[in-house]
Every structure is written in C-alpha cells, then in structure tokens.
Amino acid sequence: MSAPDATLPPARALGAAGKAIIQKWEGCARRLANGAFAAYPDPGSADGKPWTIGWGSTGPDITQGTVWTQAQCDARFAIDIRRFVDAVARFVGANPTTPNQFDALVSFHYNTGAIRNCTLGRLHNQGRFARAKEEFAKWIYNDGKPMNGLKARRAAEAQLYGTP
Secondary structure, eight states, rough: OOOOOTTTOOOOOOHHHHHHHHHHHHHOBBBOOTTTTEEEEOSSTTOOOOOBBBTOOSSTTOOOOOOEEEHHHHHHHHHHHHHHHHHHHHHTTTTTTOOOHHHHHHHHHHHHHHHGGGGHHHHTTTHHHHHHHHHGGGEETTTEEEEHHHHHHHHHHHHHHHHO
C-alpha cells in the first residue's frame, strides 16, 4: 500500500448546516400548480440573466420555459454542489478550516462563484478568520444594487463561518 499523496487536499464534504443555508436562500421557487418548478429570471440583474431553476441551478440548459420536477431539481443540486464543494476544497487546500467555515465558504461560492478571486478567500487562507468573516457583508450587491436577500444570506453565512 502506498502512502497518501500529501499534495491532495483533505477530503471535504458539505455538512447539514451548509446545505440548509444554500437551500434556504436558493429555494425551489416558482412552483407550478402541478408541483413542478419553472425557471425564472435572476431577480436582481438588469437583464434577468442567468435564468435559474430548482436549488439555484443555472447554465445553458436553463432558459425561459424550462420546467423540472422536484426530483430533477434535487438531482441537479447533487451534481452542482459537488462541483462547488470540490472547488472550495481545492482552494482552501490543507489550510486550517473548520467544518462550519467550509460550509459557509461553499454557500458563498455557490452563490457568487468568486472564492478564488475575493479578499474573503484570501484572508481565510491566511488564517485571518475575523477579517474574513467581515468580508461576507461586502457581497450584498447585484447589478450594483444592495439586495435584502443577499444581506440576510451573507449574515447567515458569516454567522456560520464564525461558529466553532
């Protein structure tokens, strides 16, 4: 048996707290009378893009008129979240990261896609956790406008991030 590769980041998984925040704020919105879900335009962008469905899923396959069942929403979330979990795990690498910090960072990245390009991530990887926690509050804008939903989401993420 060979030794584990020391260059690989520790295995990470999204915890229940992270999943709860993401699903609370992404929500399965636009439920139709038949129980299915319809895609909707981004509520804060000037052009309505990207179109979103289910638990915040976006992409070229999601356009006006897209309709999914709950099972399709859940299946796509499982695929999407794995990609975001893996991206955050690669980003934090072996840097000290509690499970709650990891969950908060995944939620942030799932919503913004910005973990690699933001001060929050840089501060986290430097071990400057108090300053990193403060950075969540700066990510409340969509198309230059502060949004109440983003303020509340970032507050919840910051709270989770700071919870031992």
